[in-house]
Amino acid sequence: MALSLLCPLLTTFLFMQTLADTSCTTDCFVQSHAAYYPNSQEHGTDVGACGFGSFGATINGGDVSATSNLYRDGVGCGACYQVRCTNSAYCSGNGVTVVITDHGASGNTDFILSQRAFGGMAVNTDAAASLLALGVVDIEYRRVSCSYPNKNLTVKIDESSSNPHYLAFVIWFQQGSRDITAVQLCETQNFVCKLLDRDHGAVWTASAPPSGPLSLRMLFSAEEDGDETWVAPVNNIPQDWKAGQTYDLGVQVDQ
Ligand SMILES: *[C@@H]1O[C@H](CO)[C@@H](O)[C@H](O)[C@H]1NC(C)=O
Numbered sequence: 001m002a003l004s005l006l007c008p009l010l011t012t013f014l015f016m017q018t019l020a021d022t023s024c025t026t027d028c029f030v031q032s033h034a035a036y037y038p039n040s041q042e043h044g045t046d047v048g049a050c051g052f053g054s055f056g057a058t059i060n061g062g063d064v065s066a067t068s069n070l071y072r073d074g075v076g077c078g079a080c081y082q083v084r085c086t087n088s089a090y091c092s093g094n095g096v097t098v099v100i101t102d103h104g105a106s107g108n109t110d111f112i113l114s115q116r117a118f119g120g121m122a123v124n125t126d127a128a129a130s131l132l133a134l135g136v137v138d139i140e141y142r143r144v145s146c147s148y149p150n151k152n153l154t155v156k157i158d159e160s161s162s163n164p165h166y167l168a169f170v171i172w173f174q175q176g177s178r179d180i181t182a183v184q185l186c187e188t189q190n191f192v193c194k195l196l197d198r199d200h201g202a203v204w205t206a207s208a209p210p211s212g213p214l215s216l217r218m219l220f221s222a223e224e225d226g227d228e229t230w231v232a233p234v235n236n237i238p239q240d241w242k243a244g245q246t247y248d249l250g251v252q253v254d255q
Contacts, residue, residue, distance in 0.1 A: 048102030056101030066102035
């Protein structure tokens with residue numbers, strides 16, 4: 001009994017030691033596998049678990065991905081990864097940079113890429129066809145900064161929202177390589193704030209939100225060193241916010 005308990009623990013410990021020994025700073029790639037969405041067109045899916053809607057299918061030119069472990073209960077939504085396949089006959093050195101917009105697992109893969117992103121790892125169109133024919137390939141990946149030139153952080157009010165009773169939204173165009181781990185919603189008269197719930201994926205919700213214009217506070221956390229920073233946007237969400245609308249927050253982050 002004791003031994004059977006100890007062995008998995010020991011194995012876990014040794015495994016973590018190995019991870020620690022090979023743990024690298026920023027330019028370290030992790031070995032894994034990738035598949036692609038079987039039934040999609042070129043882009044990702046409109047119904048990704050992150051709740052980004054059609055934005056989640058087409059953002060980043062459609063270079064998007066579902067992930068299993070990296071999803072982290074939705075915290076991983078919007079994170080960017082450089083993914084490159086390792087078969088030197090077909091694969092380019094840089095691979096592709098994808099944005100996580102969905103949750104999913106296929107065998108022992110970390111990524112289910114859009115077909116566009118999957119083919120984008122190849123050196124040319126012939127090689128892309130060969131890669132697609134393989135279906136699942138060896139890859140290596142690392143987290144990288146997202147970049148959305150000329151875009152500010154933007155709130156997209158979810159279609160499920162109904163002013164003034166229920167507010168649900170996602171945040172678009174998050175640059176850098178941090179995670180949004182908490183969001184506060186503040187009314188702008190007395191700046192009374194309340195912490196929001198992450199409903200699912202990247203979707204933040206408030207039942208009975210305060211009336212009047214609303215101001216957000218977003219907590220950006222670094223996965224590597226745990227560093228945390230609250231960011232307060234320049235622009236408010238207007239009092240007459242509507243389901244389906246987007247509101248430019250007037251700020252951007254680059255870390
Ligand atoms: C981003 O926000 C800044 C500052 O509020 C503003 O001047 C700029 O026009 C915004 N950029 C875009 C692309 O909307």
